[in-house]
Amino acid sequence: MTDIPRRAAHRTAKLASLPLGVAGRLAAGWGKRLTGHNAAEISAEVSAKTAEQVFAVLGQLKGGAMKFGQALSVFEAAVPDEMAGPYREALTKLQAAAPPMPASSVHRVLDEQLGRGWRKRFADFDDTPAAAASIGQVHQATWHDGREIAVKVQYPGADEALRSDLRQLMRFSRLFQSLAPGAEVKPLLAELQDRMVEELDYRTEAANQRAFAAAFRDDEQVFVPRVLASSPKVIATEWVTGTPFSRIIADGARAERDEAGRLLSEFHFSSPARVGLLHADPHPGNFLLLPDGRLTVIDFGAVARLPEGLPPTMGRMLRLAIEDRSEELLELLRDERFVQPDQDLRAEDVHAYLAPFVDPARTEKFHFTRAWLQQQAERVGDLRSPDFRTARLLNLPPDYLLIHRVTLGATGILCQLDAEVAARDIIARWQPGFGD
Known part of the structure; x- marks a missing residue:
């Protein structure tokens, strides 16, 4: 067996161990409950051990598994408070922690990508990585x-690792289909696969970042670092120093939290109109506040391409839900393939499911809190709930996959920030269809 297949088999075994380990701990937890142990203590214990395994497995992997862990980290705000501690600690680590690449490997990649004379392009290069990305690591120079x-340098073998992870996800398409019988699962997974594979070529990321930097040049609220050099596996950009959102989430003052939330919301909703692209990697490690108050955004490997801006359908859905026009809302959802023709759904059930999600657009200001997000997660995750049954019958068209994921991710960050934001005003200015 060659090194790559051996590594792929090792990775597959690690990924497979996650659901097996969780199932084993849940079974042990039920055993303790039957013998009279306290349910809350058991749940906290299971959560702690599961969080340890999530970090132990995903933290050792790169490619798709590492990206999966980073995506999970923005949703820790949805975990109930009594169980959130272990996840918060373990998953936050995934935003910045990964085994470092040896200096010799870094130099070899730079030789291959920038030529053996690459050192002449730098006055200085620090061999110790300053940060880890999902498929590469960042060096200050x-x-x-x-x-x-x-300077972001891609891990050797990251391309094969990512493709292996995605192949594993595709193998579980039947499982995903059983969880969401109303959804077109295979096209969704194919769209996810295409977008993630795009991230393997840093030249694509460089083009994305150049487009954002041009659109936001001299902007008073947003700063995007310029790209200085790029190749398929290396990208060099301006260095930025600021306060990461993770630190603001941990101990930021009220005014700082609200301003961070406002800037993030403005950036999220305005980018499609200004750039024709939506930054599609929302986690706290990609956002910083500069000393002058501007928002800095980094890592443009994942984007949603929206040359016409945000789809007006999203604005119309919001407006109809806010105004309680449930029959028109269901008709729009059917027209846009959010409800399949063969699904028998009642308009009032669909409206009841969606209405709480549009709360931020109902009032002049909305306070994004962990409690609110936890309430929504519990509501749609309760197997006995009508909302759970409704959710299983709804479909997410592939065109909306990244928009949906990014919006959920940004909402998760806002709830981690505990930010109060005038979301309705921002949506009214930038979301087509909302004012129709």
Whole structure:
């Protein structure tokens, strides 16, 4: 067996161990309950051990598994408070923690990507990585003209690792279909696969970042670092120093939390109109506040391409839900394939399911809290709930996959920030269809 298949088999075994380990701990938990142990203590214990395994497995992997862990980390706000501690600690680590690549491997990638004379392009290059990304690691360096820069170097074998992870996800398509019988699962997974594979070529990321940097040049609220050099597996950009959202989430003052939430919301909703692209990797590690108050955004490997801006359908759905026009809402959802023709859904059930999600657009200001997000997660995750049954019969068209995921991710960050934001005003200015 060659190294790559051996590594792939090892990765597959690790990924497979996650659901098996969780199932085993849940079974043990039920055993303890039958013998009289306290249910809350058992749930907390299971959560702690599961969080440890999630980090132990995903933290050792790169590619799709690492990206999966980073995506999970923004949703820890939805975990009930008594269980959130272990997840918060373990999953937050995934935003910045990964085994570092040896300096010799870094130099070999730079030789291959920038040529053996790459050192002449730098006045200085720090071999110790400053941060880890999902499929690469970031080094601080000084460009030949004296500018401080960030150099992201892709892990050797990351491309095969990512493709292996995605193949594993495709193998579970039948399982996903059983969980959501009203959804077109295979097209969704195919769309996810296509977008993630795009991230393997840093030249695509560089083009995305250049587009954002041009659109937000001299902007008073948002700063996007310029790209200085790029190749398929290396990208060099301006270095930025600011306060990461993770620190604001941990101990930021009220005013700082609200401003961070406002800037994130403005960036999320305005980008499709200004750039024709939506930054599609929302986790706290990709957002910082500069000393001058501007929002800095990094990592443009994942984007949703929206040359016409955000779809007006989303604005119309919001407006109809807010105004309690349930019959028109169901008709729109059928027309846009959110409800399949063969699904028998009542308009009032669909409205009841969607209405709480549009709460941020109902009032002049909305307070995004962990409690609110937890309430929504519990509501749609309760197997006995009518909302759970409704959710299983709804479909997510592939065109909306990234928009939906990014919106959920951004909402998760807002709830982690505990931010109060004038979301309705931002939506009214940037979301087509909302004012119709």
